[in-house]
Amino acid sequence: MIPPIASNFVAGETPEASLAHVEGLNDRGVAGILNLLGEHYEERPPADADADAYVDLVEAIAERDVDACVSVKSSQIGLDVGDRVFEENLARIVEAANAPTATDGDDGSDGDESGTFVWIDMEDHETTDVTLDAFERHAVETDGNVGVCVQANLKRTRDDLERLADLPGKVRLVKGAYDEPAELSYKKKARVDESYRDCLAYMFEAFDGGVAVGSHDPAMIEYATELYADHGTPYEVQMLTGVRESAQFELAADPDTDAEVYQYIPYGSKWFSYFYRRIRERKSNALFALRAIVGN
Ligand code: FAD
Numbered sequence: 001m002i003p004p005i006a007s008n009f010v011a012g013e014t015p016e017a018s019l020a021h022v023e024g025l026n027d028r029g030v031a032g033i034l035n036l037l038g039e040h041y042e043e044r045p046p047a048d049a050d051a052d053a054y055v056d057l058v059e060a061i062a063e064r065d066v067d068a069c070v071s072v073k074s075s076q077i078g079l080d081v082g083d084r085v086f087e088e089n090l091a092r093i094v095e096a097a098n099a100p101t102a103t104d105g106d107d108g109s110d111g112d113e114s115g116t117f118v119w120i121d122m123e124d125h126e127t128t129d130v131t132l133d134a135f136e137r138h139a140v141e142t143d144g145n146v147g148v149c150v151q152a153n154l155k156r157t158r159d160d161l162e163r164l165a166d167l168p169g170k171v172r173l174v175k176g177a178y179d180e181p182a183e184l185s186y187k188k189k190a191r192v193d194e195s196y197r198d199c200l201a202y203m204f205e206a207f208d209g210g211v212a213v214g215s216h217d218p219a220m221i222e223y224a225t226e227l228y229a230d231h232g233t234p235y236e237v238q239m240l241t242g243v244r245e246s247a248q249f250e251l252a253a254d255p256d257t258d259a260e261v262y263q264y265i266p267y268g269s270k271w272f273s274y275f276y277r278r279i280r281e282r283k284s285n286a287l288f289a290l291r292a293i294v295g296n
Contacts, residue, residue, distance in 0.1 A: 006275040009242035010037070011267040015057050018267035021241075022068045029252035030261045032068035033119060033238065034061070037268040040075045044085055047078035051089035058097040058116040069117035070097070071264060074131050079123075083130055094118050094138045098145055115145055117170075122149040124178040125156075125185070132160060136167055144168030149214065151176030152196035153185045161202055170210035172238060173199050175217075196220055204231045211235040212262075216244045221251070228258065236260040242278070 002010055011021035015034075022032035034057060041047040054070055054077070061068050072093060078085030098115040120135055122128065135148035146169050150157045153176030164171050175192050176185070186192045200220065203211045204227035213224045216239050224235055237259045239248050245263075252261040266274050 002271055006271055009240070009266070009275055009278045010271040011241060011265045013267065013269050013271065015053070015060055015267070018265055019060060019064055019066060019068070021265055021267075022066045023064075025263055025265075026067045028249050030248055030263050032066065033071045033262050033264040034068055035071045035073075035121070035264060035266045036076070037266050037270040037274050038076045039073045039123070040080055041078065042080050044078060044081050047076065047081055047085060047089060051077045051092055054093045055096040058093065058118070061116050069119060069262075071119035071121050073121045073123060074127050074134075075123055079127060079130065086130070087134060090120070090134055090138070094142060094146060098142055115142075117145055117147065119147045119149065119170075119172065122151055122174075125154060125180050128154070128156070128160070132163070135169065136163075139167045139169035142169075144170070144210070146170075147172060147210070147212065149174055150199070151178070152199050153178075153192045154180060155184055155186065155195075158195070158199055158202065161199055161206070165203075165206040168210075170212050170236075171203065171207070172212035172214040173203060174214040193217075193219075197223060200224060201227060204228065204233045204235070207233055209234045212238050213259075214238045214264075216240070216247075218247070221247075224259070225257065234258070236262055238262040238264055240278075241265045 002013060011018040018034050022034070025032055036050060036053050036057065038046070038050050054072055057070055072090070074086050077089035077093070097118050120131055122131055132148060135146060138146040148169070149172040150160055151174055161171070173196065175196055186195055196215070200213065200223060211233055213221060213235060215221065221237055224237065228235060237251060241263055248261055248263055251257055251259065
């Protein structure tokens with residue numbers, strides 16, 4: 001069982017718990033991005049098992065008719081085993097996500113033609129090319145029912161965005177969670193923030209839609225609002241479970257904001273290392289955990 005201090009950041013251990021969490025969010029105008037925790041499998045069986053779990057999950061999302069999509073990590077579905085394993089497992093998930101569902105109309109019409117959206121998270125720089133290539137293939141095949149994450153701390157990202165601008169699908173811009181080599185990445189926070197702003201401005205200018213702001217940073221969210229006012233490009237804001245949740249609900253309820261709001265929701269039995277990362281990255285999260293332990 002997940003202890004209460006960790007359950008702030010993780011929806012539960014089972015798909016059922018994550019779907020119940022999504023239903024609660026949907027009632028408050030926030031959609032869900034479900035992520036089964038797991039990464040860096042070096043053998044095929046656990047990678048296949050997590051891909052199976054995602055296939056079941058996209059079917060459960062369609063059956064429950066909740067406003068949710070999924071986000072997968074390349075190394076979770078086999079990239080460390082081999083490119084082919086990753087590609088086969090991703091294809092299975094995308095295919096299941098786009099399969100006709102029981103909620104489609106009995107008269108032969110499609111009840112929900114769009115299927116379940118599949119995001120591909122971005123991991124360290126060694127995975128960028130293979131991840132973008134896989135995204136491109138599926139974005140074209142599904143006419144935009146997949147998305148990919150790119151990282152503002154990588155120097156290459158601004159150029160990658162020019163390639164992505166011509167493709168269907170969505171792109172999530174984040175600052176980047178991996179400690180990358182200095183020759184490939186910006187190290188100073190102010191420089192990463194500057195790169196984030198440059199990339200975001202380009203996305204609002206050059207993309208027809210599908211801009212996702214993956215950040216808790218009020219300055220970046222405000223900047224997106226300004227760019228939207230200038231360009232009118234549809235966009236969404238994505239934040240993590242347990243981080244600035246009141247801001248998520250306020251944004252979703254704000255009649256002056258057109259942004260869709262998504263919460264990225266980790267779940268599953270491998271919750272401990274994820275929870276530990278959240279606590280290490282920020283003092284306020286550590287204080288929250290400490291208060292929970294001492295019962296104040
Ligand atoms: P920071 O630059 O860390 O902080 C800026 C400001 O945001 C802070 O001053 C504060 O005002 C606010 N803030 C930030 N964190 C908190 C907090 N915990 N509590 C309260 N206020 C806070 N990284 C990847 O490398 N690959 C991915 O695929 C990926 N996917 C992501 C998906 C989503 C939906 C999100 C939100 C992040 C993802 N990340 C991913 C992580 C990302 O790269 C950053 O490491 C992380 O989001 C921290 O950057 P930030 O922009 O949120 O804010």
